[in-house]
Amino acid sequence: MTELRRVFNYFTNNLDRISGYMLEHLILIVIAIALSIGLWVSLGILVRSNKKAADSVLGLGSLIMAIPSVAIYGILVSIPGLGLSRQSAVIALVLYSMLPILRNVYVSLNEVDKSILEAAKGMGMSDRQILRKVQLPLALPVILAGVRVATVMMVGIGTLAVYIGERNLGVLIEQGLKRSRSDMIIVGAILVTVFVVVIDFFIGWLESAAVSEGIKSDEGSKAGGEN
């Protein structure tokens, strides 16, 4: 009971500081996810019909995924021009989201039924029209599922960016550990979880708004349910 009270007290007494951390966290994630989507969806589209290229970039993605995040941060800050900066944090997060987003883009674009593509071609649609009007809308639920996984991961890994100068929710956890302040750690952990839930909810909303009713009940919920 007293522990719970301490957590609550810490939260209410430091509301200003904590909301500042949250905002910083949000900004980092939004920048990183925007860049990731732009970069990895484009790359996925580029390699969609080239299995060799796709295999090598997906391999690279898996490799990055295998490197511990602290090590990546360490490598990035050692690069001249990056150093202890937001750029380093953003780049690390973007690199981590490579595999989940790229893989889902590549797989979903290639899973579109061949007969649908043949019909599209047979009606005189150009490759670009087929991509925009047929493949991407059909792949959207799976792509969004990848984005969801990437975002959730970013929120977690983002906390570790405090070691390279970010001032986000990770501060609560890092400081709490250093000072053996369980109330701080618990507040940090709860807020990170809330963060994830909110983002998950937001992407779920995005999905229901952007995905066609015609494909919703089957692929949509299945892909979303992967989390």
Added chain:
Amino acid sequence: MIKIEEVTKKYPGMERPAVDKLSLNIEEGEICVFVGPSGCGKTTTLKMINLIIEPSGGKIFVNGENILEQNANELRKKIGYVIQKTGLFPHYSVFDNIAVVPNLLGWEEERVEKRVVELLKMMNLDPDENRNKFPKALSGGQSQRVGVARAMAADPPVMLMDEPFGAVDPITRNQLQNEFLKLQQKVKKTICFVTHDIDEAIKMGDKIAILDQGKLVQYDTPENILFNPANEFVEEFVGSDRSLKVLNLLRVTTVMRKNIKRIKEKAGIDEINKYFSHPEKNRILIENDENHVVGYLAKEEYHKISTAKGWNKAIRIFPTSLNKHNTLKDAMSDMLQHNIAALPVMDEEDKFMGIVSFRDIQSYIGEAYEENENEKELDENEVL
């Protein structure tokens, strides 16, 4: 309308070409069915007409223009394309699916709306009920109807249909075939139709192109394919029951006898006696005052009853009658079912048109084959 000249398709690493110097002409407004066993090149040939597959050699003209000199996407917008799995866009409503090509062509909204509604009606789909449905909510038959509507959306003069009715149950298939034939009488498209089912080919085709190993084996009307198969392969492919298939193809009017002697119901015995005195006359049609055929009279029954008061009691009523759209198969089926050797053909107003007899069908088919069979088989027929 479609002219295929020495067209060849060779895939790398394959020993024989998938399509080998194939030439044929499809006349405007005709349905030409490509049929053959799997791997015969029928689908490949079809897909070369809209450049889904690029020919390795030869020329294809659609409407007088060499398609190889055209932009493939522009060409495809002018050719309707229907495939077996429908290929409907699952994320588009029925309306949007049908509107794909008109939208690609940049039609105005109003024109698209009008055309889609018109097509839905044409396909026997209620526009209000179906326009907002998504493909997943459609039955197999409905999907195929939407697929055909989509192919016809921009009113292309040419349509390519790749086993369009292959994936639906036999009852629905039959229904779709009939609807499509009816529609075709109105729209008169030039159609290339691929199937592996010879019965479908016979039913749908104005002409049938039988392919084997990439080569055209026979290109002819269904009648000629059945009566006069070019070689053993065709003979085997159309099946040993091809004479039965002919029955399905020919209308009763082809063997119907028109000017048949009829006697009024009120005629006197003398007239009938005189007619039956001829040893070869065994039956006579009886009609009433309005020239409606009421039945027939058989000689033996007439003789049995002639002592009694009225000969009319010996008149037998036809158990059923045919109409001019019936096939010989329908006629035979009715004859077998009712154990009768001849049936009258009536027009829409139930007026007598003529009579079809078992024997006439037999001799018609027999003669048609005799012209083409060799002598040995002729001898066998005589013995029988």
